[in-house]
Amino acid sequence: MEIKNIVIIGAGAMGLGIAQVSAVAGYDVVLNDIAEAPLERAIAAIKKSLGKMVSKGKMAEADLDAAMAKIKTTTNLEEACKDADLLVECVFENLELKKDMFKKFEQYCKPETILGTNTSAIPVTEIASATNRGDKVIGIHFMNPVPLMKGVEIIRGQLTSDETMELTLGYIEKIGKDAAIAVDFAGFIVSRLLDVLMNEAVKLVQEGNSPEDIDKAMQLCAGHPMGPCKLLDLVGAEIAMHGMETMERDFGDEYKPHPLLKKRVLAGLLGMKTGKGFYEYK
Ligand SMILES: NC(=O)c1ccc[n+]([C@@H]2O[C@H](COP(=O)([O-])OP(=O)(O)OC[C@H]3O[C@@H](n4cnc5c(N)ncnc54)[C@H](O)[C@@H]3O)[C@@H](O)[C@H]2O)c1
Incomplete structure (x- = not known):
């Protein structure tokens, strides 16, 4: 399986940063939130962040345009999930909400979709328990601000498969980050x-x-x-x-x-x- 489409659920501080680095790396990105306002704020913030890179000479204007063109937004969760190769959940840090979201991801995503969570502290196995796809669920703990922080903590749940680990690590490398692997207990490292x-x-x-x-x-x-x-x-x-x-x-x-x-x-x-x-x- 090749990862082409990255779907990010929750367009807050973390979601927008993950959308930015994924689009810059050439992935097709879908950003989802419950309302238009956070999505609009996210797009404006990404444009501003990339604009700073252009003004510092770290990025060409054409690359900014190309990255922005890679990001689509939607408030429709089912629509967002349907072509996801790798989904990164970035909603509020609330176990019940996350479990509820993962039940929906299982319903809306194709069977091979990797279901990542950006949780800061909730054990990945606990989130995965809401699904029958523990092998596809993995912790992808990005750091804030995402475009500037080189490290990403990767958490392997009890059932996470080797393939899910391998594909996720490939994505991390492609977006220019470096992974530290943490054991799946609350708070990780x-x-x-x-x-x-x-x-x-x-x-x-x-x-x-x-x-x-x-x-x-x-x-x-x-x-x-x-x-x-x-x-x-x-x-x-x-x-x-x-x-x-x-x-x-x-x-x-x-x-x-x-x-x-x-x-x-x-x-x-x-x-x-x-x-x-x-x-x-x-
Ligand atoms: N802020 C950090 O420094 C940081 C660092 C690493 C990980 N995290 C984790 O990342 C996750 C998000 O944190 P954040 O700081 O980006 O939060 P945030 O409050 O900035 O953004 C959360 C977003 O999720 C959206 N959302 C809520 N329910 C939703 C739903 N049902 N469907 C779609 N979107 C929904 C909200 O509208 C909001 O835009 C949390 O789990 C947090 O623990 C945060």
């Missing part, structure tokens, strides 16, 4: 370590430290490229909180999201996506 760091940063804020000083300390004293408060703003506070809740469920209290984090999520202080987190964004 990246969220397991980073969510704890971000939760501790929230505790430090609660204790009276400023986000600026926490970030400065970790950048200048620990050599991190970005401080944990800024990282939480980039990831989205609700994404990190849901990741921690999944890990708390499976591993216990040490992963419990701090009450201040929950309060900030309830207040809509999600970070870049809402314009305000620990910092403000235009």
Whole structure:
């Protein structure tokens, strides 16, 4: 089987980035969301991101046009799924929603479609259990922002087949990324370590430290490229909180999201996506 058509479900921060890198690599891309507005925002964001590459001389104008022409959008899930060779699910970090979506993918996609999930923390086998196609289900955990981050975490579920692994790794290579393989337990490798760091940063804020000083300390004293408060703003506070809740469920209290984090999520202080987190964004 050759992968030609990439279908991305959910056109938020991650979905649009995956659409961009897939189209630039020459794949035909279908981007699906529940409404036109997120799809329009996604197309505008992709165009802007590629436009920056053109203005920096990293991409020709003609290649921007070619990549944009590769991306189709639709709010019709059945229509989106029908020709998918590889589907990447990027909807909200909610187990019931993801399971419900995977039931629909099984119904709408051809039998050979690879069903990828971009979940940050939910075990892939748990999502796959909603289908009778565990061999086709795989975790493809992209990092944010997708066009800039070289690494992708690949998670092999209990039933994921060798063929699904091989085809997925081929796709990862073609889009210019490098895969780290993680074992399928809540949080995998990246969220397991980073969510704890971000939760501790929230505790430090609660204790009276400023986000600026926490970030400065970790950048200048620990050599991190970005401080944990800024990282939480980039990831989205609700994404990190849901990741921690999944890990708390499976591993216990040490992963419990701090009450201040929950309060900030309830207040809509999600970070870049809402314009305000620990910092403000235009
Ligand atoms: N934000 C990050 O840094 C990051 C990094 C890695 C993985 N992830 C994971 O990627 C997934 C998406 O995260 P995000 O930050 O892009 O979220 P987001 O909130 O920016 O986007 C989610 C999108 O899914 C759409 N959606 C919801 N229900 C849908 C449905 N039934 N059908 C189609 N579209 C639907 C929403 O309208 C929205 O546009 C989550 O599972 C998250 O944990 C996020």
